[in-house]
Every structure is written in C-alpha cells, then in structure tokens.
Amino acid sequence: ASLGTGTSNANVAKIAIEQRKKKTDVVEPQVISEEILTGGAVEPVRPDGEPWDPIDFPQVTSLRLSFLNIIEISDLNNFDSLTTLRLDNNIIDRIANLNHLKQLTWLDLSFNSIREIEGLDNLSNLLDLSLYHNQIEKIEGLDGCPQLNILSLGHNNIKDLRQIDNLRKFHNLRCVCLDGNKVCQHDTYNQHVLAYLPMLKYLDYMLIDRKAVTQAQEGYGVDELLELKEREQAEAQKERARKDKQAVMEKLKTSFLDATEDLFEELFSKEVEPENLTVLQCYGQLKEDMRDKLSEDIKTLRLWLEERNEVRNKKVTSFEKAISTAEGESEEEAFYMVRDFRSLKKKVLGQLDKEEAISQNPEAEAMVDELR
Secondary structure, three states: OOOOOOOOHHHHHHHHHHHHHHOOOOOOOEOOOHHHHHHHEEEOOOOOOOOOOHHHHHHOOEEEOOOOOEOOOOOOOOOOOOOEEEOOOOOOOOOOOOOOOOOOOEEEOOOOOOOOOOOOOOOOOOOEEEOOOOOOOOOOOOOOOOOOOEEEOOOOOOOOHHHHHHHOOOOOOOEEEOOOOHHHHOOOHHHHHHHHOOOOOEEOOEEOOHHHHHHHHHHOOHHHHHHHHHHHHHHHHHHHHHHHHHHHHHHHHOOOOHHHOOHHHHHOOOOOOOHHHHHOOOHHHHHHHHHHHHHHHHHHHHHHHHHHHHHHHHHHHHHHHHHHHHHHHHHHHHHHHHHHHHHHHHHHHHHHHHOOHHHHOHHHHHHHHHHO
16 A cells, blocks of 8 residues: 555555455465466566566566465565565565565565565665555564655554654655554554654645644643754764764775874773873873874875875875776787788788688698688
C-alpha cells in the first residue's frame, strides 16, 4: 500500500486480500529462484519483448515478486541497478539480503509477516518504504535511509506514542501512514504526530492543515517538546563539530600530520597523567605552559611539513604525468608496429599465393596458413 496513490486505506487492503485469495496456484512456501526472477523483471522492457536473461539482471531497474508465497529474501545479488522492488503479499518474516541494492528508491514489503525493521542499513537512496500490514511493534532500524520521503506502517502492532518520535530525524519525510495501529486510538494521537513531526504533509492519507500543526506545536507538550528541541540542537552541534574535526583530520592526513592534532591530550590523558601530580600547586601552570609551547612547536612542524609535502606532491604529479605520457607513446608505437606488421604480412602472403612452389612444399604451406 503506497502512500503515493490516492486509493483509500480500506480499499487497498480489500484489493490486496481479494488478489491473495485468487492466487490458488501457489500453496507451498517458495524461495526466490532464477525462474521467478526472470518472470519478475519488468523494467526496462527488452526491445525484443522477450524475458530478461539472468546474465543481464544487472540492467534491470524494476522487479515485481508479489503474491508468490516467498518465505525469505535471497538471490538478488546481481540486481545492481534496481530502483524498485515489490515483495508484497508473501510470507516473509525477516528483512535481509537487501543492503547491496544501493540504488533502491522504492521498496514494498506490505502484507508479509515481518516483526522487526532491520536490514536496511545501506539503502541511503530509499525514498518510499511500505511495511503496511505486518507485525511490527517498534519504529526503528531506519537510520540507513536518511532520504526517506514516504513511509507506510499502517496495520501493524505499534502501540506507544513515543515510537512516533523516532521519525523526527527524517527531515525529508512528508507522508506517513500509521492507520490501523493501536497507537491511533490515543486521544492525543493527531496532536502528538503534528507536534513531533511538523515536516509532514500527509498523515494517514489525509492532507495536513498547517494551522493544526501550529496549534499542536503551541499547545501540546510544550515543555517536553522544548526540552527535546534543545537536546536535538545540542546533538546537531556535536555532529557538526565531529564533521569539522573529521575534515581537519582528512586534510592533515594528506601531509602525514594527523598524529599532531590531539598530541597534547594524548600526552596528558587520564591514563598517562600521574594523579599525585595534579594536586601540586604549580602543576596547573606548568601544564598550561607546556600546552602553549607544544602548540607553537606543532605549528612550526606543520608549516615545514606542508611545504615539504607540497614539493612531494608536485614530484608525484610530474612522475604520474610522465608515466601517462610514456604509456600513451608506447601504445601509439605498438599500434603502428601492429599496423605495419599486418600490412607487411598481407603483402608477403599475396606474393606467396602467386608462387606455384608454395603448393609443392607442404611445410611452407602450413607455415603460411598459420600466418593467415
């Protein structure tokens, strides 16, 4: 059940259940076979209209494996270009073997028996995820999908309003379906969602009134929400500091200077610094003097090494350029040599064909045939 359609929740469930009842030809649990994959590869359509050959699976972008009684996710290793995967209406109880599908943007796992959201750690391009009508109790395991835009969790076993808070980190999330969960029975369900997920445009297939969002933000759990926002801001600041630090370290690594970044902290860490020294009255000032002196020395060292590294990089660049030029000249020379050899061979063979002696000498004839 995709949130991208205009079909109502009840109709989606009804249609899916009716289709499932019609599928009487598959009664036993199945694993994903080559035959199933061949029949499920729907896009792009081959020019000749024939089914995809397994050797060409890396070109397939859309795979439909619905209503097949599939018991587990497997054998999708060759679908490197897959963007759309439909595994709805099966008997899958665990999400697995999908992390290599890094191009995936749409994943439908609705109408299965999944109890836990997992196995999505590397799907960084995923935009639309449907887990409608499963047995999920917790909203978790989605950190690997930061671009998530549409999420369908309708008709699961989600009960706690606090589970909704876990979706705040997904800033691109616009459509969420939780209809059919016990959490929706809470009197403050709508207010909680609008207060904690103000970025949403649609909730349970209904367009959200922006005035209702403002009212929820101003009147629902104000103190708790303010505390949460402050905590998130602090975490965001820490994350920015971590990224800045990482950028500095990456730059220092290019000059082999990364070991100098936290040298003072390493020299005076709790594991190294004798505790009895810290009580000395003069120790604090001596330590700060040492920090300043070490900082100056590191600054001087970095300037010197950066200059040396700049010279080294220029030499490396010149060397690589010389190698590339030499390879190009060598390839060109080899090309002309092969061309000249073929021309000479053609000329010689043409002359030999005219000589009657060649037919009278079996050994010479065999050598000439080999040259051909």
